[in-house]
Amino acid sequence: MGTGLKARVGKYADNIRVLDPAAFDAPLAAPADKPSEPLPEKTLIEHLRGNRDMFAEVAPDGFELEAMLKEAEAALLGSDKLRKCDHLSLLGAVMSAAQLGLRIGDEFGHAWLEPIWQPHYAHTTDGKWTGHFRARLIVGYRGMIALAESHPKISTVIGVQVGAREEFKLKRGLKKDKLKHTLHTGPGTRGDAVAYYALARYTDGSTKFWHFTRAEAEEHRDKFASQRRFNEKTGEWRVVGPWKKHFDAMAIKTCIRMLAKQLPTSSALAAAIAVDGGVRVDLGKDGIHHADRPETLNSNAPSPDHEGGHGDGLAWSPECEYCVDDVDGEKHFEQHATAAPVDGCAYCEQEAAWRGLPTGSPA
Structure with a gap:
């Protein structure tokens, strides 16, 4: 979220009507030169608050539901694309988090709300497909560890990356596998990650583990990663x-998922694996097992954002690290950011589409 939250709250006040502005320590006033207009439908935050009782029915005893709902609202305020998602997928993602007893956001690292572009969402009046953003729940490896440790036979589950400067030995045997990992305790860093493993210790002292070398993790990523973007140039x-963005964390998470196949059956962990990365619109209790997978949503099509078109002509974004040295692109962007309409400029029409602006408006 960072220190820019208040600025973003003010900027997007017209699109998000929060019922209790004081909860965010900042008034959600619309810009003076652009008065708010009534919205034809409930906002996503209103949908969340209006369905609190539904979340409470499926949440585990003792779960801090109110705190999780505030985390979901904060996620909405911090993401343009998440605010464009349909309300059913958002409710489904938050319901899954509540049902699993997972907190949302970086503080706990349990789970995150993520928007995903679905090109084939609905038909227009002329029969053509139209796309839409949908929300899904991404379960982090810490969330999976918490769920795995809830089984009465499991004492501890850990996920670890192995640095190049550390001693790591693995021996496979007919009766027992052996794993030895000596952490680097001297001066300097542990070195680049060369391997990953997840280990579960049972209450009787026995253990199970799953191991990936970095090359094996990369091979798994290349084969199974659901988010891809087409590069028209190559x-x-x-x-x-x-x-x-988070290769090491994803490699550890994959180790935990593979290890889960060897662990005692845990309904909570099985449900987390089933819903992880899927779009859930079935709000019944069993709907957590029936989330739509990204492949069925055709999510591999290019997503409408700046990264997908970076380097095409003068497309430029102030938030893109690769645009820093693109002087011509920056000048072009600044000209349209002042008052010039984007209508008629192919580059800025695309940029407007990425930013969700109507063609013909100032950038």
Whole structure:
């Protein structure tokens, strides 16, 4: 979220009507030169608050539901694309978090709300497909560890990355596998990650583990990553999303998922694996097992954001690290950011589409 939350709250006040502005320590006043207009439907935050009782019915005893709902609202305030998602998928994602007893956001690292672009969402009046953003729940490896440890036969579950400067030995045997990992305790860093493993210790002292080398993790990513984007210049698909931004965490999470197949059956962990990364619109209690997978949503099609078109002509974004040295692109963007309409400029029409602005308006 960062320190820019208040600025974003003010900027998007017209699109998000929060019922209790004081909860966010900042008034949600609309800009003076652009008065708020009544919205034809409930906002996503209103949907969340209006369905609190539904979440409470499925949440485990003792779960801090109110805190989780505030985390979901904060996630909405911090993401343009999440605010564009349909309300059913958002309710489904939050309901899954409540049902599993997982908190949302970086503080606990249990789970996150993530928007995903679905090109084939609905038909227009002329019979053509139209796309839409939908929300899904991404369960982090810490969330999976918490659920695995809830089984009465399991004492501890850990997920670890192995640094290049650390001693790591693995021996497979007919009766018992042996794993030895000596952490680097001297000066300097542990080194780049060269391997990952997840280990479960049972209450009787026995253990189970699953191991990946970095090369094996990369191979798994290339084969199974659900978020990809097509590069028109190279004619190839490339991996984006969590596997691109958080490779080590995703590798550890994959080890835990593979290890879960060897552990005693846990209904909570099985449900988390079933709903992880899926879009849930079935709000019944069993709907957590019937989330739509990204493949069925055709989510591999290019997502309408700046990254997908970076480098095409003068497309430029102030939030893109690769645009820093694009002087011409920055000047072009600034000209349209002042008052010039984007209508008629192919580059800025695309940029407007990425930013959710109507064609013909100032950038």
